Structures are given as C-alpha cells and as structure tokens.
Amino acid sequence: MTTVLLVDDQALVRSGFRLILSVEDDLEVVGEAGDGTEALAAARELRPDVVLMDVQMPVMDGIEATRQIVAEQLAKVLVLTTFDDDDYVFDALSAGASGFLLKNSDAEHLVEAVRTVAEGQALLSxxxxxxxxxxxxxxxxxxxxxxxxxxxxxxxxxxxxxxxxxxxxxxxxxxxxxxxxxxxxxxxxxxxxxxxxxxxxxxxxxxxxxxxxxxxxxxxxxxxxxxxxxxxxxxxxxx
Incomplete structure (x- = not known):
C-alpha cells in the first residue's frame, strides 16, 4: 500500500485528488494539508510514501516545504505545477522534488504519477x-x-x-x-x-x-x- 499526503490550499482540489486516489486498491490518502507548514508537520507525523505538493500556498510555499521534507527524508515529493511555471519547476528540482504533475492532468496520469514516484523513479517528461x-x-x-x-x-x-x-x-x-x-x-x-x-x-x-x-x-x-x-x-x- 502506498500512502499519500495531499497538500493544496484549495480544499476542493484536495477533495478531487482524494476521490481519484481512494478508488485504487494500492493507494491510500493518509492526510491533507493546506499550506507548507501544515505539510511539513503532517509529513513528520504520518511519514507518507508520497507527498502531492502544490507550489503556490500561503504561510510556506511548496518549494520550501519540499526542500525541508526531502532534507529530513520524510517522503518523496510529487510537485503540482502548470506547464508555464518554468521558474517553479527549476526551483522544485533544486529543492529535491522527484517529479512534476500538471494540474490539469487526467485521473489516470495522477494515479500513475504517484505510483512512479513511490517506486523511486523520477517523473519528469x-x-x-x-x-x-x-x-x-x-x-x-x-x-x-x-x-x-x-x-x-x-x-x-x-x-x-x-x-x-x-x-x-x-x-x-x-x-x-x-x-x-x-x-x-x-x-x-x-x-x-x-x-x-x-x-x-x-x-x-x-x-x-x-x-x-x-x-x-x-x-x-x-x-x-x-x-x-x-x-x-x-x-x-x-x-
């Protein structure tokens, strides 16, 4: 079973991702967070296999949260981004993200992305x-x-x-x-x-x-x- 922590400042987005992942037998959403600070605390407590991380959030953004989560070896991080966010992609690479997923990706790609990163492979087209x-x-x-x-x-x-x-x-x-x-x-x-x-x-x-x-x-x-x-x-x- 692969455990997943959902991090996004929009509750509706988190709900959508939870709905998609919850129907898969090998994936389990173990927690949610609305900003980077909450994400870091949740990762320390829950030790998920994968953190699905948004970039633009209040309090602490996804880049800094990724950097700290990876530095503490708490989980692998799959960053949510849009295609035109080149700066965010570069910063997330440097922070230690294992891959990127476009926010408009379909359900199949989301599930496959989580599995790929959980297996220790990089997800970067x-x-x-x-x-x-x-x-x-x-x-x-x-x-x-x-x-x-x-x-x-x-x-x-x-x-x-x-x-x-x-x-x-x-x-x-x-x-x-x-x-x-x-x-x-x-x-x-x-x-x-x-x-x-x-x-x-x-x-x-x-x-x-x-x-x-x-x-x-x-x-x-x-x-x-x-x-x-x-x-x-x-x-x-x-x-």
Missing part, C-alpha cells in the same frame, strides 16, 4: 526537462562564468542546449566525475540535456537496457537520488 534546461542555459549565458570555471554554450543550434565540457563530455570541475567511466560521463551529459533512455540509446548506438545500467551506475557513483537530480548536477556544475 523530456519536454518539461528541456524547457528547464533551456531556461538554465539562458540564465547562465546572461552571467559571466566564475574565474577558471567551465563556460556554458548557448544552445541556439540545439533546442536542448549544452554545457561546457571536457573531452569526455562532462563538466570537468564537478565532484565525483573521476569515478565515472568515459561512457558513463557521456550518458550523464545526455541525461542532463533531458534525453530519455531511448534517445540516449539511439544517440550512442546502445541498447536501452545498457543505457539503464549506465544511468544507474552514474546515479550511484555521484550519490544522486534520481535522474532529476542528475539534470541539476550537470547544469549546476556547468555554470
């Missing part, structure tokens, strides 16, 4: 990832890089954008990279561009199972929770 990557690259291009650090290359010719990299294709200054094989470094950079396993397999002429193994090794060696954190890692150390 390549389309959303690339929007975030483009925003990160754009921000970095507007600011001079630190002295001696790698530079960010404007992705005008590639909608995904790229980061400054060494010959192996990964930011040379990032900690832990010496543990990766050359192939794992290549895979890391492609994950950072928002590419799916299938796209990475096609790019590197590998099988999807092989790519999955490389991604798993990268996450383990760099102590990253999921590929969402890998996206942040690549672009944080590429600026």
């Amino acid at each position: 390549p389309q959303v990832t690339r929007r975030v990557v483009d925003r990160m690259v754009s921000r970095s291009a507007d600011s001079p890089p630190p002295a001696g650090g790698p530079t960010v290359v404007d992705g005008a010719a590639d909608a995904r954008g790229t980061v400054g990299a060494d010959a192996a294709g990964a930011p040379p200054s990032a900690p832990g990279l010496e543990l990766l094989t050359p192939r794992e470094r290549e895979v890391l950079v492609l994950v950072g561009r928002g590419m799916s396993n299938a796209e990475i397999a096609a790019e590197l002429f590998l099988g999807e199972a092989t790519v999955k193994t490389h991604v798993s090794n990268v996450l383990s060696k760099l102590h990253l929770r999921d590929r969402v954190q890998a996206v942040v890692f690549v672009h944080r150390h590429g600026t």
